[in-house]
Amino acid sequence: RSAMASRRRSLLKVILLGETTVGKTSLVNQFVHERFREESDSTLLADISSKELQIDDRHVTLQLWDTAGQERFRSLPPVFFRGADCVVLVYDVTNPSSFRSLDIWHRQFLETVNQLDPKKLPFVLVGNKADLDGQNRRKVSEDRARQWCAICGNIPYFETSAKDNQNVDDAFMHIAKIALAHN
Ligand code: GDP
Numbered sequence: 656r657s658a659m660a661s662r663r664r665s666l667l668k669v670i671l672l673g674e675t676t677v678g679k680t681s682l683v684n685q686f687v688h689e690r691f692r693e694e695s696d697s698t699l700l701a702d703i704s705s706k707e708l709q710i711d712d713r714h715v716t717l718q719l720w721d722t723a724g725q726e727r728f729r730s731l732p733p734v735f736f737r738g739a740d741c742v743v744l745v746y747d748v749t750n751p752s753s754f755r756s757l758d759i760w761h762r763q764f765l766e767t768v769n770q771l772d773p774k775k776l777p778f779v780l781v782g783n784k785a786d787l788d789g790q791n792r793r794k795v796s797e798d799r800a801r802q803w804c805a806i807c808g809n810i811p812y813f814e815t816s817a818k819d820n821q822n823v824d825d826a827f828m829h830i831a832k833i834a835l836a837h838n
């Protein structure tokens with residue numbers, strides 16, 4: 656790689672999908688703005704937030720597309736998915752239905768987008784609200800989540816707490832690396 660190429664800033668487009676209330680907006684707020692709020696502002700169609708990062712010798716802009724979870728994938732306009740470098744599926748470890756719905760998100764995504772995009776898009780799974788594990792509120796075990804990831808072709812898995820800022824930076828840095836490798 657030339658010195659010029661390494662100095663060029665890459666734009667990495669990452670889409671967050673998952674049921675409403677799993678904590679997509681909170682994860683982005685924690686990572687980009689370093690804040691957490693108990694009350695949720697429901698996301699309208701999508702919010703786009705960016706953060707500049709350095710990955711090894713590369714300067715990148717991670718552009719996070721935070722979607723409204725109640726929108727099923729098919730109702731999202733194609734502009735959401737055009738040029739995406741990584742898809743982050745988010746569920747809530749205390750909410751089994753948010754875990755079960757991953758199949759739908761994943762399948763719908765593969766059916767439509769990967770047909771348009773010959774460069775297969777990488778997925779990452781995030782189990783959020785891991786802080787509630789301590790209160791015995793977990794309903795989806797890490798093993799079950801990892802099994803799902805294995806079945807879907809070894810999707811990387813991270814558990815986070817947007818509330819306690821557990822593993823959030825680490826998860827997004829891995830996501831950025833995966834997106835950069837696709838870009
Ligand atoms: P979204 O619909 O996926 O964007 O979810 P939000 O980010 O709006 O979060 C929904 C609710 O869950 C809000 O009340 C948040 O404060 C709360 N929440 C988000 N992340 C966490 C977390 O890691 N732990 C806990 N305990 N609550 C969280």
Ligand code: MG
Pocket residue numbers: 679680681696697698721722723724
């Ligand atoms: Mg939201």
